[in-house]
Amino acid sequence: MDKQGGHVLIVDDERAIRRFLRTSLSAQGYHITEAATGEEALTATVQSTPDLIILDLGLPGMDGVEVTRRLREWTQVPIIILSVIQDEGNKIRALDAGADDYLTKPFGIGELMARMRAAMRHVVTNISDPIFKSGGLEVDVVSRIVKVTGEEIQLTPTEYDLLRVLVKYAGKVLTHSQLLREVRGTDYQDDSHLLRVHMSNLRRKIEPDPNQPQYIMTEPGVGYRLLLEE
């Protein structure tokens, strides 16, 4: 269904199963990381911050339930358990340890992917938008809404894109070509006049006094930078 599915960590001691999952999921646009043991799974979760974990129950050493428990001490990432064990007690233990779903092998890859989509839905729907704030400036990049001292501001696509890139690298200096490249592609990356016009329009809309910028600072000879404030 949806391409660009996100990042999935596959934990299984059997190489064949990892390969099967990697192939199937990659084809659907998921980005894959693999781990073969429980310990590896824990470090891989920290390092690669997956959007979902597929976890085999029967790992050597630290088993799936224990891995789940350890993960749930600090993260809410969706976990889907795979297992050959049909036993109800096992399912209950795994789910109560914090797993989101439990699937017995053999399973259909279509069903697994449907359950993955279901598990990942929870995360997005329940978390409110991350909002960038600096002084009186607020940028909600999910809703695409910009406010200055509580008042909503209307920006053109280019102006908004410019601001979005500045927010993305807030506090850091962005060169003219970096900004142009991110906003209008490589073709325009030398047209700094164009950038200045758009920047002027953007400032007129968000700066209380464009002559004395409060948010977007000019770095002469280099580019611009968005000020970070508490």
Added chain:
Amino acid sequence: MDKQGGHVLIVDDERAIRRFLRTSLSAQGYHITEAATGEEALTATVQSTPDLIILDLGLPGMDGVEVTRRLREWTQVPIIILSVIQDEGNKIRALDAGADDYLTKPFGIGELMARMRAAMRHVVTNISDPIFKSGGLEVDVVSRIVKVTGEEIQLTPTEYDLLRVLVKYAGKVLTHSQLLREVRGTDYQDDSHLLRVHMSNLRRKIEPDPNQPQYIMTEPGVGYRLLLEE
């Protein structure tokens, strides 16, 4: 495990199964409401605001998938599907319609309860008001009735879907392709002309003055967004 488990709506046309579930879940401290048909399920969800819904797939009339779809138009309440059908396609359809889990009969009551606990862990939000209001606009997403300043308005299916998606993401900017995808599927997501015609028709029906929209704002170069008021 947990007593005082919350409020569960059981939807099944077989009285025996409803009774079995009611008995088992009541013993665990859950408060139970029952429904025998899809239509009853929809009204019961509004009236009793359950924390979780157990939904049989094979209902007479409106089936479980359709009930799920209708519920997901406005609420995120966890839905666990029960079914005698093992077929993978059925599972995928139900999960993609918005169900949280799918359990085939016969099932262990212990597993069901573990899956219920897992499903309820996700939810932070309560059931929202199924009637959206903003200024003089009222959208009842359960009965699909739209009113402007108290007057009922007749919308075509496409117009209603468009409005429903706008309501679902009220206050947020929706791009043309997002709107088209939710309303007509991925095939049409580039046909922005089509979107404009429908949007124009919708506005003619709900906006007092389509030249100066009060509800549906155009975000030039991006898409549309439904205004939130008080």
Added chain:
DNA sequence: CAAAAGCCTTGATACTTTCTTGATACTTAT
């Protein structure tokens, strides 16, 4: 079964907003 009604889709056209370009003034450092 045919006619009518309603809806979706497409094309044409007028309209609005945004982008780009050129001209001009300003700032800062040498």
Added chain:
DNA sequence: ATAAGTATCAAGAAAGTATCAAGGCTTTTG
């Protein structure tokens, strides 16, 4: 004072938007 870089204004070009109307499809009705 000059040169290089920066900011702003204004106008034409380009892109995006709103609306009307006609044709085709499906569903409802007589």
